[in-house]
Amino acid sequence: MNRRNFLRNTGFVAAGSLFVPAFMKPLEAMALDELSLYKNLVVVQLSGGNDGLNTVVPFGNDIYYQKRKSIAIQPNQVIKLNDMQGLNPNMAALQEIYDQGWMTIINDVGYPNPDRSHFRSMDIWQTGSDSNQFLSTGWIGRYLDSNCQTCKFPYTAIEVDDSLSLALKGQSKKGIALKDPNALFRNTNDPFFKSMIQNDKDHLDEDNLGYLYKTMIETSSSAQYIQNTSKIYQSKATYPATGFSNQLKTVSKFISSGLKTRVYYVSLSGFDTHVNQTNQQGNLLKQYSEGMAAFLKDLKSNNKLEDTLVITFSEFGRRVEQNASNGTDHGTANNMFVFGGRLKKKGIFNAAPNLSDLDTGDLKYQLDFRQVYGTILDKWLDVNNADILNKKFNTLDFI
Amino acid sequence: MSAKDNFLKVKHLYNRAGFGISYPDLQKLSKKNINKVVDGLLKSSKNDDDITLVNGVESKRQLLAQAGLYSKKDLTDEEKKMRQEIVRMQNEVSRDLNIGWVSKMINTDAPLREKMTLFWHGHFACRSNNPYFAQQLNNIQRAHGLGSFKTLLVEVSKSPAMLQYLNNQQNRKGKPNENFARELMELFTLGRGNYSEQDIKESARSFTGWQYDRDGSFIFRPNLHDDGTKTFFGKIGNFQGENIIDIILEKSETAQFIARKVYKFFVNDNPNETHVKELATHFYNSKYDISALMQKMFTSDWFYAPENVGTKIKSPAEFLVGLSREFYVTYNKPQVLIQLQSSLGQYLFNPPNVAGWPGGQSWIDSSSLMLRMRIPSLVLNDGEIDFSGKADPEDEAVIALSRAGTNNANASNKPKSYVNANANWPKFLDTLPKGLTPLELTEFLLQPKLNDKIIKMVSDNKGLRSTSVEITSMPEYQLC
Numbered sequence: 001m002n003r004r005n006f007l008r009n010t011g012f013v014a015a016g017s018l019f020v021p022a023f024m025k026p027l028e029a030m031a032l033d034e035l036s037l038y039k040n041l042v043v044v045q046l047s048g049g050n051d052g053l054n055t056v057v058p059f060g061n062d063i064y065y066q067k068r069k070s071i072a073i074q075p076n077q078v079i080k081l082n083d084m085q086g087l088n089p090n091m092a093a094l095q096e097i098y099d100q101g102w103m104t105i106i107n108d109v110g111y112p113n114p115d116r117s118h119f120r121s122m123d124i125w126q127t128g129s130d131s132n133q134f135l136s137t138g139w140i141g142r143y144l145d146s147n148c149q150t151c152k153f154p155y156t157a158i159e160v161d162d163s164l165s166l167a168l169k170g171q172s173k174k175g176i177a178l179k180d181p182n183a184l185f186r187n188t189n190d191p192f193f194k195s196m197i198q199n200d201k202d203h204l205d206e207d208n209l210g211y212l213y214k215t216m217i218e219t220s221s222s223a224q225y226i227q228n229t230s231k232i233y234q235s236k237a238t239y240p241a242t243g244f245s246n247q248l249k250t251v252s253k254f255i256s257s258g259l260k261t262r263v264y265y266v267s268l269s270g271f272d273t274h275v276n277q278t279n280q281q282g283n284l285l286k287q288y289s290e291g292m293a294a295f296l297k298d299l300k301s302n303n304k305l306e307d308t309l310v311i312t313f314s315e316f317g318r319r320v321e322q323n324a325s326n327g328t329d330h331g332t333a334n335n336m337f338v339f340g341g342r343l344k345k346k347g348i349f350n351a352a353p354n355l356s357d358l359d360t361g362d363l364k365y366q367l368d369f370r371q372v373y374g375t376i377l378d379k380w381l382d383v384n385n386a387d388i389l390n391k392k393f394n395t396l397d398f399i
Numbered sequence: 400m401s402a403k404d405n406f407l408k409v410k411h412l413y414n415r416a417g418f419g420i421s422y423p424d425l426q427k428l429s430k431k432n433i434n435k436v437v438d439g440l441l442k443s444s445k446n447d448d449d450i451t452l453v454n455g456v457e458s459k460r461q462l463l464a465q466a467g468l469y470s471k472k473d474l475t476d477e478e479k480k481m482r483q484e485i486v487r488m489q490n491e492v493s494r495d496l497n498i499g500w501v502s503k504m505i506n507t508d509a510p511l512r513e514k515m516t517l518f519w520h521g522h523f524a525c526r527s528n529n530p531y532f533a534q535q536l537n538n539i540q541r542a543h544g545l546g547s548f549k550t551l552l553v554e555v556s557k558s559p560a561m562l563q564y565l566n567n568q569q570n571r572k573g574k575p576n577e578n579f580a581r582e583l584m585e586l587f588t589l590g591r592g593n594y595s596e597q598d599i600k601e602s603a604r605s606f607t608g609w610q611y612d613r614d615g616s617f618i619f620r621p622n623l624h625d626d627g628t629k630t631f632f633g634k635i636g637n638f639q640g641e642n643i644i645d646i647i648l649e650k651s652e653t654a655q656f657i658a659r660k661v662y663k664f665f666v667n668d669n670p671n672e673t674h675v676k677e678l679a680t681h682f683y684n685s686k687y688d689i690s691a692l693m694q695k696m697f698t699s700d701w702f703y704a705p706e707n708v709g710t711k712i713k714s715p716a717e718f719l720v721g722l723s724r725e726f727y728v729t730y731n732k733p734q735v736l737i738q739l740q741s742s743l744g745q746y747l748f749n750p751p752n753v754a755g756w757p758g759g760q761s762w763i764d765s766s767s768l769m770l771r772m773r774i775p776s777l778v779l780n781d782g783e784i785d786f787s788g789k790a791d792p793e794d795e796a797v798i799a800l801s802r803a804g805t806n807n808a809n810a811s812n813k814p815k816s817y818v819n820a821n822a823n824w825p826k827f828l829d830t831l832p833k834g835l836t837p838l839e840l841t842e843f844l845l846q847p848k849l850n851d852k853i854i855k856m857v858s859d860n861k862g863l864r865s866t867s868v869e870i871t872s873m874p875e876y877q878l879c
Contacts, residue, residue, distance in 0.1 A: 048795030123752050136757035163742050164764045177766040208712050211760050212874040219765035272795035
């Protein structure tokens with residue numbers, strides 16, 4: 001056996017049969033029949049602080065035009081949703097989705113004492129903490145830790161990326177980050193890697209070495225499961241040729257092939273538009289909307305839209321007034337999007353931002369983001385949100 | 400005690416108190432009594448040379464130019480360019496600083512000094528986009544890292560990086576900002592539950608007027624200071640910041656909090672409360688002398704007990720520095736060190752928040768473990784990198800400018816890249832005694848006890864170089 005391949009990091013290693021310890025077997029052996037009962041959650045993170053006011057434009061409010069002299073989107077360009085709000089013209093792809101009743105817009109989501117640092121605010125959104133509290137686990141990670149009926153698999157949560165976000169890290173359980181299922185499968189099938197976990201019974205203790213071996217074995221087992229389950233699936237849908245769409249395409253492939261994963265996490269970067277915002281944000285919103293539209297239609301054609309809920313958030317919105325560089329600076333409350341085939345309240349969920357009642361130039365939040373998480377945990381992932389969020393949050397009726 | 404026992408003790412000490420040890424040093428020190436070795440370790444770490452990569456004058460010029468540009472309403476194209484250029488330069492210098500410190504850790508002959516700096520870097524966790532400020536704080540943590548905890552605490556509290564990060568610059572008479580006062584007690588000294596909200600309010604008032612000036616120096620501004628009477632932990636007086644710190648240090652909870660954290664970092668993730676108490680008492684009685692605390696810990700029998708040897712998960716910094724130090728690695732493209740830190744979840748100078756990196760098992764998930772197991776072959780055999788780290792949220796503005804205009808946001812269409820590092824194999828192999836077997840090499844490189852499987856794996860005589868790469872790729876190598 002040549003176990004040096006892994007060490008040299010050379011190319012493809014033919015897939016062999018993978019050793020699976022006896023206690024892991026039931027996972028793979030599970031029948032594929034209950035799959036349709038599976039409800040999936042897809043979290044889309046817009047990194048950098050997306051300007052919500054130029055995303056869902058309050059074209060019916062004069063204050064918007066007074067505060068944003070050079071970057072406001074004119075009423076005739078807005079894709080109108082009601083008398084007050086409409087979508088950025090770059091989001092045309094989502095109009096059809098909205099009209100189908102597959103989209104809900106929640107205005108002014110935030111938290112008390114907002115933090116304007118990207119890092120800290122993202123930390124707060126990913127951990128679900130208060131703004132003066134530091135948690136070392138993410139909200140999805142704690143859902144995994146809860147060991148509920150539906151989240152006991154090591155592949156319960158997948159992030160389509162090279163590294164794992166804090167959101168998916170729990171105390172004892174963590175999600176899997178993978179950009180390419182083939183690459184993970186290849187690496188875990190490498191002879192060196194396999195020889196390390198082969199027949200390993202000594203290391204399944206609770207100590208740190210046991211934890212390392214458990215992680216290896218679960219990674220290997222999950223890689224095999226993901227590869228075997230998803231390789232047969234061929235998507236017929238066409239997606240735009242962008243990195244973001246590729247992530248969604250991978251998620252769609254996993255969902256449509258019946259992977260028993262419950263949470264998927266993807267992200268799109270570049271929303272920190274301090275300077276010359278219009279084109280940059282426009283381009284990103286276009287990538288976002290076209291990717292999302294293709295993704296949702298793909299799910300629909302595979303009869304998976306009913307089982308899928310997608311949320312989109314950003315770590316904060318921008319200040320109401322634009323800056324001197326045709327951009328916007330860090331703000332507070334922001335809109336969130338919810339997509340799916342089983343939305344209870346479709347369209348615009350709550351009142352548009354009140355631009356005449358600001359907190360030193362920033363939007364006041366109407367809803368705590370943990371109410372949105374809490375709603376999803378309670379009604380979609382079937383766990384008690386207080387167990388995950390450390391206190392009970394009132395749920396909303398968008399699902 | 401057998402020579403072998405002492406060999407293992409010294410090796411354990413240098414893995415925890417430093418970043419590993421070379422074979423000749425280990426052989427030499429193994430002949431000494433362990434208490435003498437600890438004395439020597441503390442002595443060799445007297446050297447506390449500052450990092451001086453970031454030029455204060457140039458940094459100040461940029462700061463002033465930047466402040467001027469930000470206050471202006473309409474910028475000319477040239478001014479806009481200049482502003483971007485300053486941000487670009489600061490980012491570049493920040494990266495240089497990061498690499499500079501990692502190199503210092505790799506090459507230092509005062510390993511405990513750098514290990515303490517790393518510990519305090521996580522304890523007094525701070526982010527600053529001003530590399531000069533970041534360097535200042537790092538130097539404070541190095542200079543006082545083995546000295547008086549009180550001096551360290553005062554100096555950190557007065558550093559522009561921390562004053563900025565925890566908003567003390569905005570903490571003024573009549574308009575208190577409690578951020579610093581809260582973290583001072585919650586994360587830096589007493590720990591949660593050992594103070595009241597009222598204590599935070601009174602402490603914040605006492606720190607009003609603690610600011611930094613345009614030169615990046617601490618300045619006390621009496622006109623911004625609330626000089627009214629405060630009540631702090633039952634004591635009444637016209638307190639200033641220093642008084643608050645004194646009162647906090649009078650409380651033994653502070654010694655316990657620090658001792659527990661030191662124990663978790665150097666000994667075991669799961670603290671033995673009897674041992675922690677022993678350390679805390681010693682620390683408190685020594686008037687917070689950090690060297691005394693470390694000496695007590697390293698000379699305690701329990702430090703060398705089996706449950707504390709080879710059982711801690713290395714932090715990414717310990718892993719990267721240890722590997723590079725062991726094999727005398729030079730990085731021809733040192734930027735890769737930043738990519739590796741970020742992919743492994745410990746981008747130095749960029750902690751997740753003021754609570755620092757949680758450590759322990761939180762370092763390990765499927766992707767970070769797979770990457771850790773591949774890094775030795777990438778670094779030692781110059782392998783190809785096929786992963787990319789996540790963007791740091793603070794870099795989003797740069798991404799917005801550079802990538803948002805294309806469809807390549809998030810695309811991974813980078814050209815193939817290599818670590819481009821050289822391990823000095825002749826030098827490494829030269830340090831090993833003649834006739835050293837692969838099994839003996841494994842016993843030297845790994846901290847956990849060897850099991851049958853590993854013994855079998857390394858016993859097929861592949862030669863020491865191949866064996867080294869194989870050993871460092873094992874999960875056992877993740878432990879120290």
